[in-house]
Amino acid sequence: MLTGIPADLGSGPVRLRFERIVPGDPLLGLVPFYRFKVLDTNGDEVGHINLRIGATRHVTMTAGHIGYEILPEYRGASYSYHACLAMAPFIRLHYDRVILTVDPENAPSMRIIEKLGAKFINETEVPIDDPAYAKGARRKRRYEWVF
Template sequence: MRMEAAGWQHHAAYAVYFQACQSDGCEHYATISDAPLVFFQRLLDNAAGRRLSLGDVPTHTWFALDNGGRIVGAIRLRLGTTPFIHDVCGHIGYEVLPLARQLGVARRMLAFIQRTAPPQLDDGWLVSCDDDNLASRRTIERAGGVLLDCRCVYGQAVLLRRYFLPNSAAFR
C-alpha cells in the first residue's frame, strides 16, 4: 500500500471509490448528489483553497492505494480550527473500503498524517468517531489518541468520541 496526495491522475480510480463509498453508506459521501468527478474537482479545489464555502477551511486529501492502483482508503486533513472542527468533526477524517478493512489501512493512514502533516492544535490534531465505531476507536487509540470527551452532537442518536492525536514526534 502506498499513500499519494489526491491529484487529477486519480480521477478514474476515484470515480470507482466514490461509488463504492456511497454504496457502503460511508457518512462522508451519504448526502452528495454531485457526479463523482464533479465532487473530485471540488476536493482538488478545496485543497488549493479555491471556491471554499463560508466557514470552510482548505482540506488536503491523501489516498491509500493498493498494488493495482485502486483507492482503498482516503484521509482528509482540515487546515485550521473552526468551532465545528473543534467540537464535532476534528481535523482528520478518513474511511476505508469494506474490502480493505482489518488490513491496517486506517492505521497506516493515521501514521502517515502523524509523520508528515502539519499539526493543527498543540502539536497534534483533533479526530472524532462515533462511540459505536469500535474499529475507529481502536485505531485512534493505538495511534496514541487520547480521549478528550464523549458527547451528543446536534441531536445525533450516537455519542461522538473526541480525541487528541499527537504527532509522531511525541512518541520519540
Template sequence: MTNAISTTFSLNEPIVGETLALVLNRVLDEHEALEGVPAYLFDIVFHDGTRVGQIDLRLSDAEPLVLYGGQVGYGIDKAYRGHSYAVEACRLLKTVALANHYHQLWITCNPDNHASIRTCEKLGAVYVERLAVPRGSELWRRGDREKLRYLWLLD
C-alpha cells in the same frame, strides 16, 4: 493556527509507508470541506496503486471542527477493513500535519464506530470526552448525534 495550505512537502509525490501510500486526490477549498475549512484529501493506496480508502487533514482549529468534526477524517473501503490500514494512513498523514505546523490533532468518531475507536487507540490518541452534536449543525443533518473526542499528540 491559520487556514493556510503549506507546500513544504511535495504535493506531487506520494507519501510512502510500509504497506500503503497516500496520493493527493485534491485540495478541498472551504466550500467543499467539512465545517468550511480547507483540507487535503488523499487516496489511501497499496504500492501497486489499488485504492483502499481515503483520508483527509482539515486545516483549522475552529471550535466546531475540533469538538465534533475532527481534524482528521478517514474511511477504509469495506473490502479492505480489518487490517489497520487507517492506522498506517494516519501515521503517514502525520508528515503533512507537521509540515502545516500541527503538533496535535483532534480525531472524532461516532460511539458505535468500534473500528475508528480502535484506530485512535492504536495511534496512542487519548480519549477526552463524549459530546452531543449540536442540533442544526452539518453533522446533525448527516445523522450524527454524539461524538467521541480523541487527542493525538504528534511529537
C-alpha cells in the same frame, strides 16, 4: 494556510497520493482540507484520508482534523491506521496536535485512534446547528493526537 505536499507519504502497506484541495465553506464552519487517496502495495486505491486545516467548532467538536474511509472490501487490514501514520509528517507541517473524533458506536475506528496513541478527551453531543447533526450524528468521542 495550505502548503506544499511531501512527495512520499507511506507507512507499512500504505502509500498516500495527493488528490486535491477541497475548499471550505466559512458560512457553515467548514474548513478547507487536503484529500489523499490511500493505495495498497499493488497501487490499488483502498480508500481516502483527509486533513482539515482550521479549528472551527465543527472541526474541534464534531469532524476532527483527520477523516478517513476505507472501502468495505479492504477493511480489517489496518489501512486506516497506516494511512494516519503515513500522513503524520504532513500533519506536523501544520499542527503539533490534532483532534480526532469518532461516533461512539464505531468500535473499529476507536481501536485505530487508540492504537495511534491518541488520548481520550471526552464524549460530547453534536450541536444541533452542526452540519453533522443534519447527517444523523448525535454524539462524538473526542481524542487528542500529539506529535
